[in-house]
Amino acid sequence: MNKKRLVDEFCKLVSIDAPSFHEGKMAEILKTYLIDLGFEVYEDNANEHYNSECGNIYGYLKGTMEGEPLLFSAHMDTVGPAIGKKAIVKEDGRIESDGTTVLGADDLSGVVAILEALRTIRENGTEHRSIEVFFTIAEELYLKGSFVADYSRFHAKEAYVLDLTGPVGTAAYIAPTVMRVEAKIHGKAAHAGFEPEKGINSIVIAANAISKLELGWIDEETTANMGIIEGGLATNIVPEWCTAVGETRSSNHQKALAQVDKMKQIFMDAAKTYGGTCEISVVDGGQAYEVDKNHNVIKRFKQVCDELKIDVNLIKTFGGSDNNNFYSHGITGIVIACGMNKVHSTGEYTTVDELVRITDIVEKLMTSRR
Numbered sequence: 001m002n003k004k005r006l007v008d009e010f011c012k013l014v015s016i017d018a019p020s021f022h023e024g025k026m027a028e029i030l031k032t033y034l035i036d037l038g039f040e041v042y043e044d045n046a047n048e049h050y051n052s053e054c055g056n057i058y059g060y061l062k063g064t065m066e067g068e069p070l071l072f073s074a075h076m077d078t079v080g081p082a083i084g085k086k087a088i089v090k091e092d093g094r095i096e097s098d099g100t101t102v103l104g105a106d107d108l109s110g111v112v113a114i115l116e117a118l119r120t121i122r123e124n125g126t127e128h129r130s131i132e133v134f135f136t137i138a139e140e141l142y143l144k145g146s147f148v149a150d151y152s153r154f155h156a157k158e159a160y161v162l163d164l165t166g167p168v169g170t171a172a173y174i175a176p177t178v179m180r181v182e183a184k185i186h187g188k189a190a191h192a193g194f195e196p197e198k199g200i201n202s203i204v205i206a207a208n209a210i211s212k213l214e215l216g217w218i219d220e221e222t223t224a225n226m227g228i229i230e231g232g233l234a235t236n237i238v239p240e241w242c243t244a245v246g247e248t249r250s251s252n253h254q255k256a257l258a259q260v261d262k263m264k265q266i267f268m269d270a271a272k273t274y275g276g277t278c279e280i281s282v283v284d285g286g287q288a289y290e291v292d293k294n295h296n297v298i299k300r301f302k303q304v305c306d307e308l309k310i311d312v313n314l315i316k317t318f319g320g321s322d323n324n325n326f327y328s329h330g331i332t333g334i335v336i337a338c339g340m341n342k343v344h345s346t347g348e349y350t351t352v353d354e355l356v357r358i359t360d361i362v363e364k365l366m367t368s369r370r
């Protein structure tokens with residue numbers, strides 16, 4: 001591997017703005033890279049679903065050896081503050097932002113590990129499996145990119161999703177279903193001083209519903225939360241509109257669905273009680289999964305880490321990733337730690353060492369014999 005090329009590439013990609021739905025520039029450059037590496041490249045039509053700058057980028061490279069194809073995936077978008085990112089490489093190998101934005105190691109550390117592994121393999125002429133690469137848009141918005149991907153193109157049944165915090169060697173093999181629930185409540189506006197009796201207070205409806213919701217831990221594998229509330233225009237107007245947004249997650253898919261139904265019903269009932277209406281929209285953030293510890297995807301990962309003398313730690317995650325959507329389409333994968341720390345904050349950082357280690361792992365996976 002070329003450590004300098006790896007770090008330079010990381011810094012270069014960090015400097016490209018790519019908030020969710022604005023991954024156009026990032027997609028262009030990644031497409032060029034994959035084509036240069038000999039991939040057949042295809043951009044899907046995810047952009048038509050969301051009016052985003054581009055679709056997901058899919059690449060296929062035929063193997064030079066026997067073995068099932070393997071899928072490697074990372075997302076192109078970055079959470080905010082995401083504009084004007086700069087990677088600062090410290091003497092001790094720590095890489096951080098200038099403190100005003102996130103760094104974007106989530107998920108560019110994964111992107112560069114895939115690229116450097118491929119470049120190294122190509123340079124050395126190492127035999128490799130058939131490799132699929134999938135760079136997604138809008139992962140940070142409830143996995144929207146991978147939700148609408150064209151899975152008919154995929155060959156691999158085994159996936160490594162580079163999108164996890166924790167020491168390199170950590171891998172998540174259990175993840176929950178995550179559902180976002182948005183209640184848009186419609187009341188009726190009226191002057192609050194002259195004729196309040198003519199109004200229907202949408203904020204009161206929301207408050208009534210939320211007070212009846214069970215939140216926090218619902219049971220040992222299910223949680224629920226209301227996280228955003230917005231409504232009203234002025235103190236002298238009975239508010240016509242109020243929006244309340246929450247989520248539920250569970251490692252049991254059916255329980256998540258049941259919890260969503262409960263939340264829906266409570267909002268609808270409250271709206272009805274006060275003479276208002278309520279529209280509920282639900283965003284499916286991917287289905288819960290649990291990978292068998294004897295599955296090849298885990299065995300291969302363990303074997304590769306053993307060879308590299310990297311400690312393996314299999315964990316359960318409470319977060320969703322593109323892997324949830326892959327699972328729904330018959331692809332079994334794990335989410336592996338790729339050198340991202342303090343993600344979703346301006347204190348986010350990675351280290352040169354971590355980038356090197358995850359690149360080693362990816363290269364070994366791509367060239368693994370069994």
Ligand SMILES: [Zn+2]
Pocket residue numbers: 075106107139163
């Ligand atoms: Zn991520």
